[in-house]
Amino acid sequence: MTAASTIAALLAAGEAGRPAIRAPERPSLTYDGLRALAERTVAALxxxxxxRGDRVAIVLPNGPEMAAAFVAIACGATTAPLNPAYKEEEFEFYLTDLKAKALVIQQGMESPARAVAARLGVPVVELVPGEAAGAFSLAGGQPGQAARPGMAEAEDVALVLHTSGTTARPKIVPLTQANVTASAASIARTLELTPEDACLNVMPLFHIHGLIAATLASLAAGGAVICTPGFNALKFFGWLDAERPSWYTAVPTMHQAILQRAERNREIIARAPLRFLRSSSASLPAQAMKDLSAAFDAPVIEAYGMTEASHQMCSNPLPPRPQKPGLVGLPAGPEVAIMAEDGRILPQGEIGEVVIRGPNVTKGYEANPEANAKAFTDGWFRTGDQGMFDADGYLMLTGRLKELIKRGGEQVSPLEVDGILSEHPAVAQALTFGIPHPMLGEEVGAAIVLREGMDCTERELRDFAAKHLADFKVPRKVVFLPEIPKGATGKLMRIGLAQKLGITA
Structure with missing residues (x-):
């Protein structure tokens, strides 16, 4: 597989009549069809x-049209996929911040984005779905001349996404054609994807994980992406049975919801075997990894990604090489190192900040010199994650630097506490968080979702944790919840959880 440096070149390698984009109960869109769609779309734009370089905001439901629109529009313009669930003021912020030249929205789809675009004078272009999965035509817009027409080149920006700022204003991350195709090729290589592979996509397609790992990596290998309307634990096994994918990729909260239904769907799992499962975008508890692997009789490949790296940075390898539960694997794309606070690169086994550099890493946040000064040191991008390499070169994350709980003079890694609590037989999910404390600065809290039909008290869980953790790491407060609050992309919300739940020390 020769590395393409543009999305158009990446599509050129797919075999003409093979399916590229699939969807339940729809005919497939072949590689020939997708290439022709990309050319028509670029000409229409x-x-x-x-x-090239003009920004097109995309507001579409999850599904094959969203995947195809991202790929086709990115061949000749800059895509800016937005969460269709945003409220009016959010669309106002994003369309303004992006300086969008057009809004592509599905015909007949009601959305506050339409009124916002009209108010801001952003032309609305309607996407009209065709018969095959992902096939579409564009309607609307005023005749005009593009300053830079034709197919995009390697250094043109293919995709802009905003970082999920937990506290600060979201930052714009521009990713070039070369960035996203390098990342797609790394993922395809790590997972040994071939044209025979098909990924069942349950990730939102306004998120880097769904766009690059599920969609672009599949296409980079000449395989297919099966586009569902989004994650639905009740429909997942039906799709698995009907579509027979070879793999799927998801965030830990989705895997855990699937795991809860795996037992009653054993026949489907046996009938529709997966080559592997992939987990990324948040830390997968070691116990969940073991349970998933046992339930599906397949390896679970945990990877480590972030938007600024066009998704993948590290990944556990496929068998026969070992997957290490609780570790995010070997560098799988960019160079990865551990940096001390003073900018020195640390040796194996020492803890510091995870830093990256390479062809898939953004050159910097847009129009944000202050953020860039903090984010880059000697050409390395600082991820904000803390970790270390083990003796075999696998990366172990010890937490987000800003999520570390600082209790008195001690630092507590929420990930470590999550891992211990998740090993309790009654616990389905655990999320450790900081509770503001007047004397200590912060105290350790934990939110727990119990397994169906099981119960457990706060006392029992604290006693269990105390057997495995130093006293200062044992949660002082444990809350039981039916589910843990999540962000739009399925990530658990650690920062600010105490305030959200109204918990004080």
Whole structure:
């Protein structure tokens, strides 16, 4: 597989009649069909004055049209996929911040984005779905001339996403054609994807994980992506049975919801075997990894990704090489190192900040010199994650630097506490968080979702934790919840959880 440096070049390698984009109960879109769609789309955009470097906001439901629109529009313009669930003021912020030249929205789809675009004078272009999965045509917009028409080049920006700022204003991350295709090729290589592979996508397609790992990596290998309407634990096994994917990729909260239904779907799992399962975008508890692997009789490949790296940075390898539960694997894309606070690169076994550099890493946040000064040191991008390499070169994350709980003079890694609590037989999910404390600064809290039909008290869990953890790491407060609050992409919300739940020390 030769590495393509543009999305158009990446698509060129797919075999003409093979399915590229699939969806339940729809005919497939072949590679020939997808390439022709990309050419028509770029020509249609050029005819309304939109070309390379111009930003097209995309507001579409999850599904094959969203995947195809991302790929086709990115061949000749800059895509800016937005969460269709945003409220009016959020669309106002994003469309303004992005300086969008057009809004692509599905025909007949009601959304506050339409009114916002009209108010801001952003042309609305309607996407009209075709018969095959992902096939579409564009309607609307005023005739115009694109300043830079034709197919995008390697250094053109293919995709802009905002970072999920937990506290600060979200930052714009521009990713070039070369960035996203390098990342897609790394993922395809790590997972040994071939044209025979098909990924069942349950991730939102306004998120880097769904766009690059599920969609672009599949296409980089000449395989197919099966586009569902989004994650649904009740429908997952039906899709597995009907579509027979070879793999799927998801965030830990989704895997845990699937795991809860695995037992009653054993026949489907046996009938529709997976080559592997992939987990990324948050830390997968070691116990969940073991349980998933046993339930599906397949390896669970945990990877480590972030938007600024066009998704993948490290990944556990496929068998026969070992997957290490609780570790995010070997560098799998960029160079990865551990840096001390003073900028020195630390030796194996020492804890510090995870830093990266390489062809898939953004060159910097847009129009944000202050953020860039903090984020880059000697050409290395600082991830904000703390970790260390073990003796075999696998990366172990010890926490987000800003999520570490500082209790008195001690630092507590929430990930370590999550891992211990998750090993209790009654616990389905655990999330450790800081509770503001007047004397200590912070106290340790834990939110727990119990397994169906099991119960457990706060006292029992604290006693269990005390057997495995130093006293200062044992949660002082344990709350039982039906589910843990999540962000739009399925990530658990650790920062600010105490305030959200109204818990004080």
């Amino acid at each position: 050029n005819s309304i004055g939109i070309g």
